[in-house]
Amino acid sequence: MSSPSTAIEPAALDREQLLTMYERMVEIRTFEDLAGKNFAAGLVPGFVHLYAGEEAVAVGVCAHLTDRDYITSTHRGHGHCIAKGVDIPGMVAELMGKSTGVCKGKGGSMHIADVEKGMLGANGIVGGGIPLACGAALTAKTLGTGGVAVCFFGDGASNQGTFHEGLNLAAIWKLPVVFVCENNGYAESTPVGYHCAASDIANRASAYEIPGVVVDGFDLFAVHETAAEAIGRARRGDGPTLIEAKTYRYYGHFQGDMITYRTEEELNRYRQRDPIVAVKGYLLAHGLADEAGIDAIDARVTEKLDAAWVAAKAAAFPAVEETLTDVYVTY
Amino acid sequence: MSSPSTAIEPAALDREQLLTMYERMVEIRTFEDLAGKNFAAGLVPGFVHLYAGEEAVAVGVCAHLTDRDYITSTHRGHGHCIAKGVDIPGMVAELMGKSTGVCKGKGGSMHIADVEKGMLGANGIVGGGIPLACGAALTAKTLGTGGVAVCFFGDGASNQGTFHEGLNLAAIWKLPVVFVCENNGYAESTPVGYHCAASDIANRASAYEIPGVVVDGFDLFAVHETAAEAIGRARRGDGPTLIEAKTYRYYGHFQGDMITYRTEEELNRYRQRDPIVAVKGYLLAHGLADEAGIDAIDARVTEKLDAAWVAAKAAAFPAVEETLTDVYVTY
Amino acid sequence: MVTATATRQLTYGQAVTEALRIAMREDPTVILMGEDIAGGAMVDHLVNDDAWGGPMGVTKGLVQEFGRDRVLDTPITEAGFIGAAVGAAATGLRPVAELMFVDFFGCCMDQIFDQGAKLRYMFGGKARCPVVIRTQIGAGVSAAGQHSGCHYSVFTHMPGIKAVIPSTPADAKGLLLSAIRDDDLVMFFENKVLYGMKGEVPEGDEGIPFGVADIKRDGDDVTVVAISRMVTQSLLAAEQLAAEGIEVEVIDPRTLSPLDEETILTSVAKTHRLVVVDEDNPRCSAATDIAALVADKGFDFLDAPIKLVTAPHTPVPFSPPLEAAYVPSPERIAETVRQIM
Amino acid sequence: MVTATATRQLTYGQAVTEALRIAMREDPTVILMGEDIAGGAMVDHLVNDDAWGGPMGVTKGLVQEFGRDRVLDTPITEAGFIGAAVGAAATGLRPVAELMFVDFFGCCMDQIFDQGAKLRYMFGGKARCPVVIRTQIGAGVSAAGQHSGCHYSVFTHMPGIKAVIPSTPADAKGLLLSAIRDDDLVMFFENKVLYGMKGEVPEGDEGIPFGVADIKRDGDDVTVVAISRMVTQSLLAAEQLAAEGIEVEVIDPRTLSPLDEETILTSVAKTHRLVVVDEDNPRCSAATDIAALVADKGFDFLDAPIKLVTAPHTPVPFSPPLEAAYVPSPERIAETVRQIM
Ligand SMILES: Cc1ncc(C[n+]2csc(CCOP(=O)(O)OP(=O)(O)O)c2C)c(N)n1
Ligand SMILES: Cc1ncc(C[n+]2csc(CCOP(=O)(O)OP(=O)(O)O)c2C)c(N)n1
Numbered sequence A, B: 001m002s003s004p005s006t007a008i009e010p011a012a013l014d015r016e017q018l019l020t021m022y023e024r025m026v027e028i029r030t031f032e033d034l035a036g037k038n039f040a041a042g043l044v045p046g047f048v049h050l051y052a053g054e055e056a057v058a059v060g061v062c063a064h065l066t067d068r069d070y071i072t073s074t075h076r077g078h079g080h081c082i083a084k085g086v087d088i089p090g091m092v093a094e095l096m097g098k099s100t101g102v103c104k105g106k107g108g109s110m111h112i113a114d115v116e117k118g119m120l121g122a123n124g125i126v127g128g129g130i131p132l133a134c135g136a137a138l139t140a141k142t143l144g145t146g147g148v149a150v151c152f153f154g155d156g157a158s159n160q161g162t163f164h165e166g167l168n169l170a171a172i173w174k175l176p177v178v179f180v181c182e183n184n185g186y187a188e189s190t191p192v193g194y195h196c197a198a199s200d201i202a203n204r205a206s207a208y209e210i211p212g213v214v215v216d217g218f219d220l221f222a223v224h225e226t227a228a229e230a231i232g233r234a235r236r237g238d239g240p241t242l243i244e245a246k247t248y249r250y251y252g253h254f255q256g257d258m259i260t261y262r263t264e265e266e267l268n269r270y271r272q273r274d275p276i277v278a279v280k281g282y283l284l285a286h287g288l289a290d291e292a293g294i295d296a297i298d299a300r301v302t303e304k305l306d307a308a309w310v311a312a313k314a315a316a317f318p319a320v321e322e323t324l325t326d327v328y329v330t331y
Numbered sequence C, D: 001m002v003t004a005t006a007t008r009q010l011t012y013g014q015a016v017t018e019a020l021r022i023a024m025r026e027d028p029t030v031i032l033m034g035e036d037i038a039g040g041a042m043v044d045h046l047v048n049d050d051a052w053g054g055p056m057g058v059t060k061g062l063v064q065e066f067g068r069d070r071v072l073d074t075p076i077t078e079a080g081f082i083g084a085a086v087g088a089a090a091t092g093l094r095p096v097a098e099l100m101f102v103d104f105f106g107c108c109m110d111q112i113f114d115q116g117a118k119l120r121y122m123f124g125g126k127a128r129c130p131v132v133i134r135t136q137i138g139a140g141v142s143a144a145g146q147h148s149g150c151h152y153s154v155f156t157h158m159p160g161i162k163a164v165i166p167s168t169p170a171d172a173k174g175l176l177l178s179a180i181r182d183d184d185l186v187m188f189f190e191n192k193v194l195y196g197m198k199g200e201v202p203e204g205d206e207g208i209p210f211g212v213a214d215i216k217r218d219g220d221d222v223t224v225v226a227i228s229r230m231v232t233q234s235l236l237a238a239e240q241l242a243a244e245g246i247e248v249e250v251i252d253p254r255t256l257s258p259l260d261e262e263t264i265l266t267s268v269a270k271t272h273r274l275v276v277v278d279e280d281n282p283r284c285s286a287a288t289d290i291a292a293l294v295a296d297k298g299f300d301f302l303d304a305p306i307k308l309v310t311a312p313h314t315p316v317p318f319s320p321p322l323e324a325a326y327v328p329s330p331e332r333i334a335e336t337v338r339q340i341m
């Protein structure tokens, strides 16, 4: 296991890639801030689990993927969806349960999916996506598509049986899959130091004799580089890797969480190293963008998201008959 | 993880203990040989999975336990039962499904149990006993009984989700439990080198930051000493240990298995180091017993087992009404 | 029900909490286990305090009285900790484990139905497994496809399991007390939509026996057997129908396993008509179970087809109008009753 | 059934093997996964040979033709490999996974009912999951409490799952072919006691459609709906009863989900009497499901109570005489029919 890598120079990235990644991160942040606001306003039914703070992980990893690659995700899935290219207006509409949603309003926040885009679904079951990702990788291997699967899950999920079964299976079959554990320090209100017997979750890779790497999840470039290696390894047929991205969520576990289990100071410590601000700083410092350029991106994203909410609010709910469709292909 | 220990001098063991352990091992071997023979003769319904070859593991571990300690077991459970002191005639009758069986004939080979003796059941579900052992250890810890739980399972079971969940839970709660993986090289017809991504299963302990130890499962004294340390640790409140005993089963996976997946040579290699012959050799070499003494033990065991089979054959099947009882305490 | 016991208003959630507190006070072997049932384990400022008290706050306040050795936060390992609860129950504790949503049963079903529920039978009666598994069921809060199911039918199907399913605060308290004192494995189904429901709840520590249905409304014209939240929906339907001159008898089985067959059959003997209202999916369900009972033992009483009002054979949809269509409504219940009058 | 197709005698087990072989030949995306379905993986002398071919030999001989990349031995990780089959199905393969005994469903149910079966619905129809899970059911070989269950009722209950359950060699072949070609998640229940049963099986690659019951025996006096091995038991009972002048119509639904309601209702319209014979446990079961169907839609046809002949509400006992009492016998079926004549 290698130790946390920080302040990597993004040698392999050109300006356009950097700006795209920046924009994706801003999209996620803006998406989440608005989801939170509109949830509080009563416009979003059910539960929402926000990804704000963790943007560098989804974006740094998914930058390496195309539509022939698959990802599986979690209850905290919005960021993964956006990073994988799922349609944002369709996501917003899905949050509201509208017929224009990517799942026609039938899934909601916890089940956003777009298989065409290689997005195999957010998942309401902690650890539920891990075997599915192995399956997507098995398809790639069997059909020789050259694709890989990336499996996102949390620190809490790393204690589920599916983690163990999935990693062993991937290891013995040398599946082209990358396991990305987003360790944000908590599973609901429970600190990782209590629920998980491993100091570094990446250490658990040794139980399967696959590489395990810790990476600073607030550092886009470090994530990007670590992911490049793991995904390259998978594509070459050399088998799976476990990446542990140490990260943090800015909001509570879900909207409504009173967050009594952590301190303001702890949150502020992370916020001071905000991953989006860091990328912006890098772009400015290296003359890859100027303030006006950045502002233009930010404004474009805000506009896109605002328009998405306007459209979603105006959209119709699905017809009641939709309750009974889509259970089977044929019956 | 320490490396395989062999040829340990049983410093801490007195003559009586050694002779008792020898007798237990002979009981298990004889029990299994007769179970196989009577199965072939059509006297034992269902499946039987024989433990012959693995005797040193159950006996070396259970020598440290009393009735306030619990064990969980597997489909290959006869040896664990005998080592834990379950009534042998009752076991034989159970194999035949007779009313005099320890489970009144309702359980059979795969479900032999005696909770009073701290034997929480053979188990038809691979990996099924692991959480149960954690629960027995939780009882001991909560009520302060001073007891420990020992959980036996196979190499195949070490890939089940319950293995991971159980070891993590035991580690974070510092439960007084010892996990004993009996690695006999195969899960049914599948070699451990294929099904398990870890070269040494004991290595998996590192995922939970608990001790992991490989021991030669053919060496009674090595097992005894390794178990002493792990059980002592558990009793002191210092938490769980994972022991991997490298062992071998003489018979097939179950009776009827054609055993096409391994060679005669391989079997003979193990048979040459037979654990019972080894202990007998030690007893003779150190003047702890003479040939006559050993023969007397062997004869006593044979007599006991023969009598058990005679009694079981003569015993009645349970009354048909028994089908409906014992589902609930009250209903 | 006439009773001398003093009562006061509690919510269904508070009734559950009160039952847990009483049971933990009376028996030191009762422990609680579950994800975030206290919350904030090993957080410095929460040593004797809870962060969450369960996702719905139902176990809030218990860690302060009973400490973290009896109110155990668990990792997210349903097979691990529910199996541990089973193992602990077989060896001397009385654990009350929380499976946060019943939809998660697929993560731990082996430990429930195959280990815990069968142990006594397979061991020839020489063991017992006094464990309670509390779990949330039900649609109605847009919790979507993996957090809104019912599936008590699956547990009612399984030998060795008792299935207990209160529809009111008083029943929640009394049945949970009996569940914890019971010597068998009990699945205890709490409906998430009912947690805020208020009702009279007796003081004291009296349990409600299993296998005793409760007639929530008397009526002579048709028997409606309703489960969990469907009791409320059926009582609303009964109001509508009463205005039309149809008097509905609403029976709440309260425990599906064991099932009080007699109360149901006696009612049908009087009304000659049966509608079963069940939020679970329709196939091989509690609804079909009760219908089959009456189609056999109550056949001679019947003057009309037995009707079932259930959720459709679909997962639970997220979108609010679809979810509303999914859950049996008072209107749908009333309409079904009218069909057989 | 009149058909021009040539047939020959095969056992039920051989029929399953043949269907697998045909499906693998016609579609390279069909793969098999399961514990020891070939066996001996990575054993030097077994590279292109199998050690076991499954515990009952049903997948024997396939690795020789299709190789180890399409006949995948798995570790003992039911959630892992069955979940992988689901994920593979959602992304372009047609996996046929073997859950060795249905009793093990508790180790992997989340991946089956909550992931695979719900995926299409939750994703708004934009996904499909063409996976088949073959599994062994049934008592009768003293496999005891954790290897003898039926529990197809649980899968019939779950939306998104198709439940297919052949009772003869010909049905085993035809239904398995349809299952593998089907675009939904199919649970395929093979009865371990039937593997040795011989019968005429058509040559060729024709599937049997789902949702079409088969009338295994014509009769005018009473309808017996029987599932899996209970078809055989019911046919034996029908022989006994025919000698007494009672003509039994034996209907085999063949698929429980979807269920051919029409064939059952049409038969009851003729016979006015229904007995359902089901080896599963009795509560919330396929038996109650079919009884409830007829108690509603077929009520007006009925001249007698609907009777169920099922296993008792107990785990499966080991001891042979107890196990014999557990499984519905021809005698018990005949006796039940007599009760309602
Ligand atoms: C099987 C299962 N158990 C419990 C839950 C309830 N639950 C939802 S999210 C969550 C915490 C997950 O923690 P982690 O994996 O660290 O992800 P994070 O929320 O921190 O992103 C829990 C317990 C669930 N959804 N599924
Ligand atoms: C959950 C589950 N899956 C599969 C089986 C079938 N099965 C019984 S024993 C066995 C092999 C177990 O191997 P191992 O754990 O190494 O124990 P051993 O038989 O070698 O003692 C298998 C696959 C089972 N009983 N339970």
Ligand SMILES: [Mg+2]
Pocket (backbone or CB within 6 Å): A154, A155, A156, A182, A183, A184, A185, A186, A187, A188
């Ligand atoms: Mg987390």
Ligand SMILES: [Mg+2]
Pocket (backbone or CB within 6 Å): B154, B155, B156, B182, B183, B184, B185, B186, B187, B188
């Ligand atoms: Mg083994």
